Amino acid sequence: MTHPDNPLHALLLDGVGGARDLSGAQIQDWTPEQGILWLHLDYTDPSAQHWLMHDSALPELITEALLTENTRPRAAQIGDGLLIALRGVNLNPGADPDDMVSVRLYVTPKLIVSTRKRRLQSVTGLAEDCRAGKAPRDVAEFLVDLSDRLVMRMGDVVEETEETLAALELDILEQHDTTLRQSLAGLRRQTIRLRRYFGPQRDAFNQLQSEKLTWISAEQKLLLREVSDRLLRHIEDLDMIRERAAMAQEELISQLSDQLNQRMYILSLIAAIFLPLGFLTGLLGINVGGIPGADNPYAFGLFAIFLCILVAAQIWLFRRRRWL
Structure with missing residues (x-):
């Protein structure tokens, strides 16, 4: 196969926990017998776009999915491979966590091609662990590991959101500041946007479990189910946070209304x-x-x-x- 110019990550997983970076010539000489090839690309890079559309030998349906701008979390079996779109919370400096970052993957038993536009810490952390000798042993374990990292960081954001709400609820009891309304409104907006993507992502995990692929073992499907259940708990926590934020906002409006009535x-x-x-x-x-x-x-x-x-x-x- 030909090689893409300037890949973000080009790693060869040896199947026993090790991984090494590949040069362009080594990518071109790669064969499935050597190990699992993981190519991570920036789909806004013209060279990556050209390679996917003309030199990757991937079907047109897959290349279009890897290059699409807007996508919802989903999973679909195509032949012996999987086309997956997932999202992770945006933990880049200065970014809002609810501005979800998407990653698209096409996975076969010996090849992983992933694309993104913005940096996703879950993918970066996984690549660093691969270089440190803690690489997944097969593509199914790769999917479980990536899914677990995405959900773990979602859980961190949910916990932080819940702590923020608890602090706002305490502020409502101690002070009556109109700026609290803006904070509560922003918190509700954040939970709604997070909930918007968490739900479809859980559906994608459930779809991964239901696909009949020989290279995903029953144990790995159980691990995916555990990841899906954790995501469900985060979704339920978000629903609870949204309801608490609505109640806190109503309480604040009631207090401000009482203050206004008293002054009048x-x-x-x-x-x-x-x-x-x-x-x-x-x-x-x-x-x-x-x-x-x-x-x-x-x-x-x-x-x-x-x-x-x-x-x-x-x-x-x-x-x-x-x-x-």
Whole structure:
């Protein structure tokens, strides 16, 4: 086979836990008897695109799937191979975890071709372990290992999200800040986006278990089932987090509404107190003749005392009616 230019990883797995990097010439001279070949490519690289479409000898259906921009997690058997699309949480610096990173794989008993656009730590960690002498012994173990790494990092993100929600719930009890609404809304948005991909990914794992392929043993299918069950628990945790976030957001809105009502109530009482005062002062302030007490030097003082008595009477009335 010809070799792709600039592969991200080009590893030969020896089947006993070892792996080594291959050069372009070594890839071209590779035969299945030598071991399992894993080629990991960036599908946005023009040289990788050219190799997949013209030089890889892969069927057109597979090359299109490996080069597609948008894909949902799935698994499909094609001959004696598997076409798989999986997603992992985005743990790259400065990225949002819910901005899921996809990886596409075509797997046969002796060949693994995977493509991605953005760096995925699960794939990078697996390649590093292969170079460190902890490589999978066959392609089925490779799939189990990769799936386990993806779900493990999903679990870390779910736990972090749950801790963030717990801190926000505590903040709601201790303070009433409108910025908490934005934090809760962002948390709900993150859980919805994560849940959107976790569900189909579990379906893909279940499909892997159901495929009748001779190179996936019953024990490895049990391991895939365990990975799928762990992902199901993460999905259930996300559903619980989303419900808790909704309840916390409703509680915060209720508290903010109570605060607003309390302030409006106080303003209404103040307006009720000053309404008669304003009416009387406005009435006596008109610039026409005949105003009572205009010639009396004690009129202003008596009027001020009357206003104070009026305010005291209003406060007494409000307290009697339990408005204060």
